Amino acid sequence: MNELTKTETSSPYFSIVMPAHNEEEHIGSCLRSVFSSDYDSAQYEVIVVDNGSQDRTREIALNTGQARVFELTEGNVGAVRNYGAAKARGQILVFIDADCLMDKDWLNRAEKLIKDRPNTAYGGGVKLPSNATWVETSWLLEDSEGQPTLPKHLIGASTMLPRKLFFQIDGFNELVSSGEDTDLHNRLLSENSAVFICHSLDVTHLGNAKTPMQFINRQIWHSENYTDNLKKSFKDPIFLITLLFIFLLLSLIIQIMVSKNTFLIAITLAALLTTPSLLSLKRLIRSGNFTKTPSEILKIYCLDLMYLVGRSLGTLKSLIRSTTNLTKNKRD
Structure with missing residues (x-):
C-alpha cells in the first residue's frame, strides 16, 4: 500500500472519503473543489481510495499534494468506502464520489447541520453540470426553482455522519456491487438513527450517464x-x-x-x-x-x-x- 499523508498536530474535524476507479476525467476537478473550500483547511482531510484504476486517477490524486491516497485494488464500492473510513482521523465522516463537486461553503453548512443535530446522518442531492445533456436533464429533474429533486435515500455522492455512528452500524455493505448507500440508510433507520436529506449538502455530479x-x-x-x-x-x-x-x-x-x-x-x-x-x-x-x-x-x-x-x-x-x-x- 502506498500513502501520501499531511503532517498535522491535531485530528481534523471532517474526514472526506472519496472512492475512485478510473476517474481521471473528473477527480482533479473534484479535489480542487474540495480544497478551494472557505472552511479552515486544518479542520478537514481528504482520503482518496483508488480501487484498481487503470488510468491516471492515482497519479492525479497524488499530484494534489494535499490528499491522503490509498489503494484497495479489489472489493466492491462499499468495501472501498469502509477502507477509507478506517483510515480517517476526523470526528465526522463525509462520503463524496470522485466525479462530484463541492461549492466553497459546503463544509460550513455541513458543520452547522451536524452541530445542530449531532447524532444524525445527513445527505444531499445532485445538481446538473452546466453542460448537461438531454439524458441528464430528463433524469435529474429540477423543481420550479431550479433545485434538484432530493433522493429518498442517502446517496454515496453526498453522505455525512459521525464516525462513531458509522462504525456502530458496521459501515457499508461490502457484498453488493451497488446500492450500498440505500442499504446504509435502511440500517440506520432500523437502529432508530435519524437521517436527514436536504439541499444544504447538494453536490454537482459530473459523471452522470450522458448518452442513452x-x-x-x-x-x-x-x-x-x-x-x-x-x-x-x-x-x-x-x-x-x-x-x-x-x-x-x-x-x-x-x-x-x-x-x-x-x-x-x-x-x-x-x-x-x-x-x-x-x-x-x-x-x-x-x-x-x-x-x-x-x-x-x-x-x-x-x-x-x-x-x-x-x-x-x-x-x-x-x-x-x-x-x-x-x-x-x-x-x-
Missing part, C-alpha cells in the same frame, strides 16, 4: 444484485415494476409468435408502453415541476422506458448468474 447507452448500462449495473436477496428485492417497488415490464414484454413476444388475437396483442402492447409512464408521473410529482413542454415530457418518458429496459436486462443477468452458480455448486 451509458444510461442503460448503468441501470444494468444497478440491478444485477436483484436475485441475490429476493426477499429484500420484493419489497422494492422498482423491482416489482421491472418484473411487470418483463412479464408484459415476454407475453407480447409469445402472443406475436403463436397467437392471432390482435386485440389481445394490442392490449398487452398498450400495457407495456404504459408502464414507463408510471415512473415518469412519479418523478414529475416528486419534482413538483409541471411546466414541462410536450417535447420534454416525451424525453422523460423515453428515458424511463430505457430505465426499465436496463433494469430488465440487469435482472435477467442476475438470474442467469444465480442459476449458473447454483448449478456449479450442485456439481461440486
Whole structure:
C-alpha cells in the first residue's frame, strides 16, 4: 500500500472519503473543489481510495499534494468506502464520489447541520453540470426553482455522519456491487438513527450517464444484485415494476409468435408502453415541476422506458448468474 499523508498536530474535524476507479476525467476537478473550500483547511482531510484504476486517477490524486491516497485494488464500492473510513482521523465522516463537486461553503453548512443535530446522518442531492445533456436533464429533474429533486435515500455522492455512528452500524455493505448507500440508510433507520436529506449538502455530479447507452448500462449495473436477496428485492417497488415490464414484454413476444388475437396483442402492447409512464408521473410529482413542454415530457418518458429496459436486462443477468452458480455448486 502506498500513502501520501499531511503532517498535522491535531485530528481534523471532517474526514472526506472519496472512492475512485478510473476517474481521471473528473477527480482533479473534484479535489480542487474540495480544497478551494472557505472552511479552515486544518479542520478537514481528504482520503482518496483508488480501487484498481487503470488510468491516471492515482497519479492525479497524488499530484494534489494535499490528499491522503490509498489503494484497495479489489472489493466492491462499499468495501472501498469502509477502507477509507478506517483510515480517517476526523470526528465526522463525509462520503463524496470522485466525479462530484463541492461549492466553497459546503463544509460550513455541513458543520452547522451536524452541530445542530449531532447524532444524525445527513445527505444531499445532485445538481446538473452546466453542460448537461438531454439524458441528464430528463433524469435529474429540477423543481420550479431550479433545485434538484432530493433522493429518498442517502446517496454515496453526498453522505455525512459521525464516525462513531458509522462504525456502530458496521459501515457499508461490502457484498453488493451497488446500492450500498440505500442499504446504509435502511440500517440506520432500523437502529432508530435519524437521517436527514436536504439541499444544504447538494453536490454537482459530473459523471452522470450522458448518452442513452451509458444510461442503460448503468441501470444494468444497478440491478444485477436483484436475485441475490429476493426477499429484500420484493419489497422494492422498482423491482416489482421491472418484473411487470418483463412479464408484459415476454407475453407480447409469445402472443406475436403463436397467437392471432390482435386485440389481445394490442392490449398487452398498450400495457407495456404504459408502464414507463408510471415512473415518469412519479418523478414529475416528486419534482413538483409541471411546466414541462410536450417535447420534454416525451424525453422523460423515453428515458424511463430505457430505465426499465436496463433494469430488465440487469435482472435477467442476475438470474442467469444465480442459476449458473447454483448449478456449479450442485456439481461440486
